[in-house]
Amino acid sequence: MNALSSSTLASLIADLGDIPTVTDAKIVRRRSRDFFWYSPILNEQLDGKSADLIVAPRDEADVVRVAAACARHRVPLTVRAGGTGNYGQAVPLEGGVLLDVMALATIEWTKPGIMRVGVGAKMNAIDTELQSSGWELRMHPSTKRTATIGGFVAGGSGGIGSVNYGGLREPGNILAARVVTVEEEPRIIELRGDAAQKINRTYGTTGIITALEMPLAPAWKWIDVVVVFDDFMEATAFGYEAALADGIVKKVLAPITSPLPSYFGALKPYCPDDKSILIAMIAEPSLESFKSLLGGRGTITLETPTDDSPGQVPLYEYTWNHTTLQVLKSDRSVTYLQCLYPHDRLLEKVAEMRDLFPDEVLQHLEFIRFNGRVTCSGLPVVRYRDADRLNEIIRLHEERGVYIANPHVFTVEDGSRYKRIEADQLGFKHEVDPYGLLNPGKMRSFTSTRP
Amino acid sequence: MNALSSSTLASLIADLGDIPTVTDAKIVRRRSRDFFWYSPILNEQLDGKSADLIVAPRDEADVVRVAAACARHRVPLTVRAGGTGNYGQAVPLEGGVLLDVMALATIEWTKPGIMRVGVGAKMNAIDTELQSSGWELRMHPSTKRTATIGGFVAGGSGGIGSVNYGGLREPGNILAARVVTVEEEPRIIELRGDAAQKINRTYGTTGIITALEMPLAPAWKWIDVVVVFDDFMEATAFGYEAALADGIVKKVLAPITSPLPSYFGALKPYCPDDKSILIAMIAEPSLESFKSLLGGRGTITLETPTDDSPGQVPLYEYTWNHTTLQVLKSDRSVTYLQCLYPHDRLLEKVAEMRDLFPDEVLQHLEFIRFNGRVTCSGLPVVRYRDADRLNEIIRLHEERGVYIANPHVFTVEDGSRYKRIEADQLGFKHEVDPYGLLNPGKMRSFTSTRP
Ligand SMILES: Cc1cc2nc3c(=O)[nH]c(=O)nc-3n(C[C@H](O)[C@H](O)[C@H](O)COP(=O)(O)OP(=O)(O)OC[C@H]3O[C@@H](n4cnc5c(N)ncnc54)[C@H](O)[C@@H]3O)c2cc1C
Numbered sequence: 001m002n003a004l005s006s007s008t009l010a011s012l013i014a015d016l017g018d019i020p021t022v023t024d025a026k027i028v029r030r031r032s033r034d035f036f037w038y039s040p041i042l043n044e045q046l047d048g049k050s051a052d053l054i055v056a057p058r059d060e061a062d063v064v065r066v067a068a069a070c071a072r073h074r075v076p077l078t079v080r081a082g083g084t085g086n087y088g089q090a091v092p093l094e095g096g097v098l099l100d101v102m103a104l105a106t107i108e109w110t111k112p113g114i115m116r117v118g119v120g121a122k123m124n125a126i127d128t129e130l131q132s133s134g135w136e137l138r139m140h141p142s143t144k145r146t147a148t149i150g151g152f153v154a155g156g157s158g159g160i161g162s163v164n165y166g167g168l169r170e171p172g173n174i175l176a177a178r179v180v181t182v183e184e185e186p187r188i189i190e191l192r193g194d195a196a197q198k199i200n201r202t203y204g205t206t207g208i209i210t211a212l213e214m215p216l217a218p219a220w221k222w223i224d225v226v227v228v229f230d231d232f233m234e235a236t237a238f239g240y241e242a243a244l245a246d247g248i249v250k251k252v253l254a255p256i257t258s259p260l261p262s263y264f265g266a267l268k269p270y271c272p273d274d275k276s277i278l279i280a281m282i283a284e285p286s287l288e289s290f291k292s293l294l295g296g297r298g299t300i301t302l303e304t305p306t307d308d309s310p311g312q313v314p315l316y317e318y319t320w321n322h323t324t325l326q327v328l329k330s331d332r333s334v335t336y337l338q339c340l341y342p343h344d345r346l347l348e349k350v351a352e353m354r355d356l357f358p359d360e361v362l363q364h365l366e367f368i369r370f371n372g373r374v375t376c377s378g379l380p381v382v383r384y385r386d387a388d389r390l391n392e393i394i395r396l397h398e399e400r401g402v403y404i405a406n407p408h409v410f411t412v413e414d415g416s417r418y419k420r421i422e423a424d425q426l427g428f429k430h431e432v433d434p435y436g437l438l439n440p441g442k443m444r445s446f447t448s449t450r451p
Numbered sequence: 452m453n454a455l456s457s458s459t460l461a462s463l464i465a466d467l468g469d470i471p472t473v474t475d476a477k478i479v480r481r482r483s484r485d486f487f488w489y490s491p492i493l494n495e496q497l498d499g500k501s502a503d504l505i506v507a508p509r510d511e512a513d514v515v516r517v518a519a520a521c522a523r524h525r526v527p528l529t530v531r532a533g534g535t536g537n538y539g540q541a542v543p544l545e546g547g548v549l550l551d552v553m554a555l556a557t558i559e560w561t562k563p564g565i566m567r568v569g570v571g572a573k574m575n576a577i578d579t580e581l582q583s584s585g586w587e588l589r590m591h592p593s594t595k596r597t598a599t600i601g602g603f604v605a606g607g608s609g610g611i612g613s614v615n616y617g618g619l620r621e622p623g624n625i626l627a628a629r630v631v632t633v634e635e636e637p638r639i640i641e642l643r644g645d646a647a648q649k650i651n652r653t654y655g656t657t658g659i660i661t662a663l664e665m666p667l668a669p670a671w672k673w674i675d676v677v678v679v680f681d682d683f684m685e686a687t688a689f690g691y692e693a694a695l696a697d698g699i700v701k702k703v704l705a706p707i708t709s710p711l712p713s714y715f716g717a718l719k720p721y722c723p724d725d726k727s728i729l730i731a732m733i734a735e736p737s738l739e740s741f742k743s744l745l746g747g748r749g750t751i752t753l754e755t756p757t758d759d760s761p762g763q764v765p766l767y768e769y770t771w772n773h774t775t776l777q778v779l780k781s782d783r784s785v786t787y788l789q790c791l792y793p794h795d796r797l798l799e800k801v802a803e804m805r806d807l808f809p810d811e812v813l814q815h816l817e818f819i820r821f822n823g824r825v826t827c828s829g830l831p832v833v834r835y836r837d838a839d840r841l842n843e844i845i846r847l848h849e850e851r852g853v854y855i856a857n858p859h860v861f862t863v864e865d866g867s868r869y870k871r872i873e874a875d876q877l878g879f880k881h882e883v884d885p886y887g888l889l890n891p892g893k894m895r896s897f898t899s900t901r902p
């Protein structure tokens with residue numbers, strides 16, 4: 001961390017006028033963290049990294065002013081929203097400003113099937129607001145109750161709902177983004193259609209997003225369902241059938257192997273010992289068809305309307321990256337991976353991975369659509385030995401055609417499946433952040449050409 | 452046709468009491484036909500087949516009374532609804548009663564995502580009725596403006612909407628069916644869940660359906676779009692991308708080769724000479740994403756809200772089996788086929804079939820989901836030579852892994868992809884129609900065990 005000189009800091013703050021700032025080192029250090037501690041490797045690498053100050057713009061005009069000031073003083077700027085990212089995405093590696101965008105939370109407008117919203121809006125607040133009009137977000141991460149729409153687009157990939165719509169990268173899942181550049185005279189750029197992908201999952205290195213136009217899904221009455229199976233592969237085979245059954249409306253299908261459910265706190269009464277489970281969210285009118293498809297193959301132990309109002313723990317908080325969190329709550333010796341299974345050999349490959357690491361890599365899958373095909377994202381819980389063994393496990397997956405988006409690295413490139421950045425994202429980075437001040441160190445292919 | 456003896460006819464009519472009947476031979480003969488004339492082969496085989504009388508029950512109690520009377524007198528009974536079937540499905544091969552169920556058209560109830568409706572309701576009337584509550588049928592045939600929901604379930608397979616939900620056979624696409632048996636004392640059976648498939652596409656041989664519980668889809672504002680391409684394979688490749696793009700909400704995607712659009716009457720202004728087209732229905736909020744995906748590859752010549760109100764010709768009346776009809780209007784020398792392409796070699800197989808019969812089999816595809824995978828149903832227009840050549844064309848498709856549901860045969864078995872009936876449909880037939888009176892001759896695997 002290259003701490004700012006006190007003179008730079010003072011002139012920066014002076015330039016910010018009445019925009020709220022926080023300089024209390026303890027608070028700044030705490031807010032400079034995210035959930036990177038999931039990874040024992042990142043936990044060592046990122047420990048102690050901190051911004052110099054937090055700046056909290058009240059609106060887009062404030063954002064422009066901060067961006068201009070940072071450009072002028074060549075001060076790094078890292079956007080932070082809910083701070084629920086997993087790979088130190090929002091951790092400033094070179095200090096500077098931590099831009100807290102939570103106040104940009106206004107829903108600008110909604111139309112049938114589309115909304116335009118400030119980036120700081122929490123996804124749960126969005127869905128609550130939309131409910132009465134019959135719409136909801138197409139997808140959300142399992143951190144919906146604390147994470148923002150901007151953080152999801154800039155740092156996330158998909159989640160609950162991706163079994164229908166695929167991930168954020170699929171055409172049509174981000175309609176437009178409004179971006180502030182980091183220059184002495186910041187510009188505001190509206191990216192529409194395919195171009196909006198330039199800010200997807202670049203960890204805030206390709207501009208400060210202030211507003212997003214997001215497509216909406218018709219809201220269903222969702223039912224949280226737990227189905228218990230003797231064997232994990234049975235849970236997976238049934239989950240696969242349900243995922244492929246286009247006549248059954250669902251939002252999540254997550255097979256989780258025994259013994260993981262034994263860590264599931266409040267859910268334990270519905271998870272008999274030594275059994276695997278399938279967690280599902282099914283639209284109420286499809287519940288009968290779901291049961292008909294299940295036949296006698298598994299036992300439903302929980303069936304209750306999804307409730308993510310304050311104080312409630314919805315079932316989706318046992319899925320996606322939350323599955324690992326539930327285990328970490330009582331066992332800090334584990335970590336996890338993020339796998340993408342090939343759609344054309346899905347069950348075969350899942351069985352192969354399971355057999356390869358029977359006790360070391362504990363299977364947890366999420367059915368998704370990917371490029372229009374049903375497949376699984378795997379988020380297995382891994383009993384951690386050391387970094388070498390973890391990398392070997394990754395290698396053994398990739399050699400066998402199971403792709404890994406490594407959650408133990410902090411750059412955009414290393415965390416991506418292909419270990420590289422999209423060409424148009426890199427090009428766009430030069431346009432919007434010529435001095436390389438946005439979350440520096442996260443996009444390692446980028447070298448600033450401007451002093 | 453085994454015409455009823457006049458004494459049987461008289462006692463049957465006496466048993467029917469005040470239920471409306473029609474015995475005027477001209478009218479009966481006319482109503483005993485459907486669209487089998489699409490097929491030159493069926494046109495010869497079925498010409499002149501007729502019922503002896505039409506009976507038009509006013510409600511389910513009337514249906515029970517007709518069923519009892521037919522059982523008692525051993526009179527064949529063939530259900531007829533809109534009469535838009537393609538394979539002589541509703542043509543009585545052995546005379547008897549033609550049961551006109553169009554009066555059973557009441558919507559019993561609707562709930563979010565589900566409706567229960569009398570079989571005689573026209574699908575267009577259903578959607579019009581549902582519109583204000585924000586729902587619509589998940590799928591409908593291109594005959595939506597004249598065909599009934601009962602006829603669709605008993606005789607159809609899928610259509611506009613199947614690119615999202617698959618066909619009627621997919622789990623969850625028929626929730627329940629109420630069926631009257633043909634016995635001296637008819638029973639009423641409620642089939643729910645998977646069991647409801649027993650009446651799907653059995654041409655009314657497995658019971659008289661009186662009511663259906665059907666799942667609904669959230670209604671979108673649909674936009675009719677015509678995209679023009681230089682080459683058919685380009686239209687198909689783009690259609691495939693759009694079909695796979697789960698973030699783009701659509702209802703139909705139909706690539707149609709040049710010169711077929713030149714037959715498209717009112718649509719001709721949007722179809723330049725020698726070009727192939729893609730017909731699409733896209734949800735309004737997805738239109739921008741659809742265009743973004745298209746890029747510069749094709750030219751949009753039509754973009755207008757779908758309107759199927761009286762007097763309007765919606766774009767979907769150029770898709771599915773309507774494509775062939777549009778050509779038949781000015782050229783009676785053609786016929787058609789119904790193909791199912793393998794999902795894992797789709798474009799390759801389409802190109803192969805196109806090259807195999809460049810001028811004889813004119814390609815028209817419909818993107819669908821089938822068992823959870825995106826593939827195409829092919830409904831090519833075939834320049835007809837003779838039955839032998841048609842059968843050879845079918846054989847050449849099947850040898851190359853393109854399955855044919857033959858539309859030139861009139862039994863359930865011969866028209867199915869596997870040339871057989873489902874075991875549980877056959878078993879159910881014995882339960883509900885012990886004397887084999889329902890649409891006799893259509894389920895050829897069935898032999899009555901009762902005199
Ligand atoms: C238990 C748990 C479960 C999770 N489940 C999922 C899941 O199911 N799916 C999934 O995709 N992710 C998941 N995540 C990761 C994370 O929660 C999500 O990606 C979430 O949407 C991040 O939102 P946030 O508001 O917390 O963003 P932050 O963590 O604050 O930021 C994330 C990244 O986006 C950048 N950023 C934020 N706002 C902006 C902006 N306005 N402009 C530019 N850059 C910006 C930040 O700089 C950072 O790089 C999970 C994490 C945890 C800890």
Ligand SMILES: Cc1cc2nc3c(=O)[nH]c(=O)nc-3n(C[C@H](O)[C@H](O)[C@H](O)COP(=O)(O)OP(=O)(O)OC[C@H]3O[C@@H](n4cnc5c(N)ncnc54)[C@H](O)[C@@H]3O)c2cc1C
Nearest residue numbers: 532533534535536592593599602603606607608655660772
């Ligand atoms: C131009 C054209 C386009 C078409 N497009 C499509 C399409 O896109 N998709 C598709 O699947 N089909 C299509 N078809 C076929 C047909 O239009 C549909 O299947 C339609 O739904 C049939 O409905 P109907 O009311 O006309 O039924 P009918 O033709 O009257 O009956 C169809 C069959 O169902 C039986 N039946 C009807 N009602 C009942 C009942 N209550 N109980 C038991 N049996 C019953 C009849 O005995 C008959 O065997 C098309 C046909 C044409 C001519």
